[in-house]
Amino acid sequence: MSVELHLPDLPEVPISLGPVPGALPRHAQAWPQRLRDALSTYLPLLLMTLLALASWWLVKNTPGPVEPQSSTELRREPDYRMGRFVIERFDRSGQMRVRVEGAEVRHYPDTDRYEIDDARIQAVGTDGRRTDAQAARALTDGDLSEVRLVGGARVSSSDARGRPLLMRSDFLHAFLVTEQVRTDRPVVVNLGADELQAQGLNYDHGKRLLQLQGRLRVRLQTPPAAASRAGS
Numbered sequence: 001m002s003v004e005l006h007l008p009d010l011p012e013v014p015i016s017l018g019p020v021p022g023a024l025p026r027h028a029q030a031w032p033q034r035l036r037d038a039l040s041t042y043l044p045l046l047l048m049t050l051l052a053l054a055s056w057w058l059v060k061n062t063p064g065p066v067e068p069q070s071s072t073e074l075r076r077e078p079d080y081r082m083g084r085f086v087i088e089r090f091d092r093s094g095q096m097r098v099r100v101e102g103a104e105v106r107h108y109p110d111t112d113r114y115e116i117d118d119a120r121i122q123a124v125g126t127d128g129r130r131t132d133a134q135a136a137r138a139l140t141d142g143d144l145s146e147v148r149l150v151g152g153a154r155v156s157s158s159d160a161r162g163r164p165l166l167m168r169s170d171f172l173h174a175f176l177v178t179e180q181v182r183t184d185r186p187v188v189v190n191l192g193a194d195e196l197q198a199q200g201l202n203y204d205h206g207k208r209l210l211q212l213q214g215r216l217r218v219r220l221q222t223p224p225a226a227a228s229r230a231g232s
Contacts, residue, residue: 078106078115089144098123098144098176114140121147123176125205131157133174145177155181160208163192167201179205184213193221 082105089098103118119138123131136151149155153172159165169187174180181203189196189212199214 076108076110079109081106087144096124100138100140100144100147102138112142114142116140119147119149121174121176123179125179129158129205131155131174131176131179133172135172146173146175148173157205159191159210160205164190166190167203169201187212195219 083103085105086099086101087105088096088100091097099122100116101120102116104116106115107113108115116138117136119133119135121133121138123133125131133147133149133153133155135149135153138147138149140147149172151170153170154166154168155172155174156164156166167181167183167187167189169183169185171183171185172187173182175182182201184200187198187201189198189201189210191210195218196212197217198212201213202211203209
């Protein structure tokens with residue numbers, strides 16, 4: 001069973017779209033409210049911009065990786081020095097082989113070498129032969145196997161026949177282990193009573209070899225017996 005109801009027509013009620021009573025127009029809102037609205041709208045964009053600028057600044061100002069300093073860039077300054085020193089080197093049997101002393105020694109890390117002022121060096125060979133060297137300045141390596149003598153350089157020893165041997169020059173390069181002396185500078189050699197002058201020298205005691213280079217001047221001492229025969 002169905003029931004139908006018939007309602008009378010209701011009168012139309014007009015709807016007004018005007019401003020709500022008590023509400024302020026947009027242009028009449030207080031400036032703090034407008035500022036909060038603007039911040040809420042543009043704050044995310046502002047933060048993203050600041051973050052991008054900060055990232056760019058960090059990349060631009062971050063230092064690059066530090067490269068290892070090459071040996072040619074090391075500063076030529078001694079890392080330590082010692083005055084009035086004596087250094088001795090011994091072999092496995094306890095025998096002294098090299099003794100170095102001087103007014104001052106300086107170590108240079110760029111070449112790992114020692115520089116000695118007023119150097120005086122003694123070297124003893126395996127046969128007991130002694131070699132003395134001195135100079136105003138000496139440059140040597142850590143194991144004292146070789147030494148460069150600069151300024152008033154002198155090396156005195158004995159040759160294979162036991163005659164006194166003295167070498168003098170402005171520069172002498174002495175190899176204490178192999179018993180060799182070299183120079184490319186003018187040199188004076190006193191061998192026994194004889195004197196030889198040359199423009200260079202290569203002396204090897206093991207090979208019993210004395211090589212004189214360049215222009216040579218020799219002054220030989222006449223043996224007394226030969227001199228007496230020549231005078232008779």
